[in-house]
Amino acid sequence: MDEMTPHRRRRTLGLAAVALSSAALVGLAVGMEPRESIGATDSAAAAPVHAWPGYADLVEQVMPSVVGISAKREINRELAGMPGEGSPEQFGMPFDEDDPDAEMFKRFMERFFGDQGFRMPGPRGPEGPQMPHGFQAPVAAGSGFIVSEDGLIVTNNHVIDGATEVTVKLNDGHELEATLVGRDPDTDLALLKVETDRDLQPVTFADASKVRVGDPVVAIGSPFGLGGTVTAGIVSADNRSIGAGRYDDFLQIDAPINRGNSGGPTFNLAGEVVGVNTMIHSPSGGNVGIGFAIPSDLAQRIIDDLSDDGMVERGWLGVYIQGVDEDLAAGFGLDEAEGALVSKVTPDSPAAEAGIQQGDVIVEYAGRDVEDVRDLTRAVADTSPDEVAKVVLWRNGERTTLDVEIGQMPMDEEQVAALDATDEGTPRLGLALARITPEARERLQLEADVQGVVVTDVMPGSPAAEKGIRQGDVIVEANRTPVEAPEAVVKAVKAAAEKGEEAILLLVKRDGQDRFVAVPIERA
Secondary structure (H helix, E strand, O other), X not given: OOOOOHHHHHHHHHHHHHHHHHHHHHHHHOOOOOHHHHOOOHHHHHOOXXXXXXOHHHHHHXXXXXXXXXXXXXXXXXXXOOOOOOOXXXXXXXXXXXXXXXXXXXXXXXXXXXXXXXXXXXXXXXXXXXXXXXXXXXXXXXXXXXXXXXXXXEEEHHHHOOOOEEEEEOOOOOEEEEEEEEEEOOOXXXXXXXXXXXXXXXXXXXXXXXXXXXOEEXXXXXXXXXXXXXXXXXXXXXXXXXXXXXXXXXXXXXXXXXXXXXXXXXEOOOOEEEXXXXXXXXXXXXXXXXXXXXXXXXXXXXXXHHHHHOOOOOEEOOEEEEEOOHHHHHHOOOOOOOOEEEEEEOOOOHHHHHOOOOOOXXXXXXXXXXXXXXXXXXXHHOOOOOOEEEEEEEEOOEEEEEEEEOEEOOHHHOOEOOOOOOOOOOEEOOXXXXXXOHHHHHHOXXXXXXXXXXXXXXXXXXXXXXXXXXXXXXXXXXXXXXXXXXXXXXHHHHHHHHOOOOEEEEEEEEOOEEEEXXXXXXXX
């Protein structure tokens, strides 16, 4: 037989492969065992075939720990330039108010669309789509999971941010009103609390150091408010930096997650939480297989801090830093482009007191190599205030080691739930406060001589909320004493409570006008 050319050989092999596949299919079609098509031995055919059990047992185990979150947000009609409740404009009426058909049209709209009016997209303005007259902000839907038997629940901060009422829906359909224990915008985590006599099943967290790329995972949440939805995939990548802020470190997963999955858990096959679903990458707004979850180790640290006193305590070095690229590395005489370059040192900070200088490159912190800015940011944040850390610098072509006593992140750099403590008997008002920064002064249009603290958040249903205090207000005095820091307000509230006073008198500035507000003191 003539020798086949390479081309003919490949074609023949290809045809043989097709023929084999076809033979196998024919064998199956007429009821023959597949082994007869491929010459399998009798012993191999006799071996039992074990079907993959799937995720059903895992889901049944962990589903009771997952909850749905509903966050209601109110619209201030006056500030939004909207008409009052029940006005013809609320329903987008094509009639004048005095038109005899107006009342009929209104009743029609109420019957079929409820008292919120006909929800159609409103006119477009310079900011994009605007809400039509009478449109009430929809209830935001998210997810969460139980972390303690006494009712602590984790979700994303962006799910409950700005909410006036938060409802938790358990897996059995029972709904509970939730209160805010604390939140951390930097990591997008929030901790809620519900009161119930029902048995709650808390999750178990995975050891983050054992989570590997390629591990199978299951995500559970309430996409689009549907509740109890399970999807599966793998850990696609770890240590992802996506420009989300100072603590930018995510697991990337390809288990389908969508709007409403935010705050829900991602489990490994042992039923342990490996991450908190927080965002997706999607040009269309739907799932494209790229989701991001907060790693379990970071989530646990934040949850522990929030459950303790409603605040996250972080270490503070007091430097502005930037990455080191190849050109900068060459300019500073470094062999590799790594480390964190100090671009500025904050006066009177731990770094300044220890002798760190502008132009230093931090290459090691507390015994750990600093490869990039994220490494240093996370390491310092995880350091307890007053702890001494060894910092290795690259300065003038040499390595220098300094001992730095780490401070506590200043309150003007960290949103503080100062008067929202959870310890029994602790007085609270339900406020989150911060110092007046130059940015806040400009945003709120405050005069240069205005001193006080800014209200950054108000807990729904709290004494402060019931008295009308809102985000953006400036507290100038507490019990007729000027205040310039959140700690001063905390001190004043505690002092009033110790004296047996039922309320504290606050002088509040809003839109340039001062008014006194007596806020009842509540004990958690």
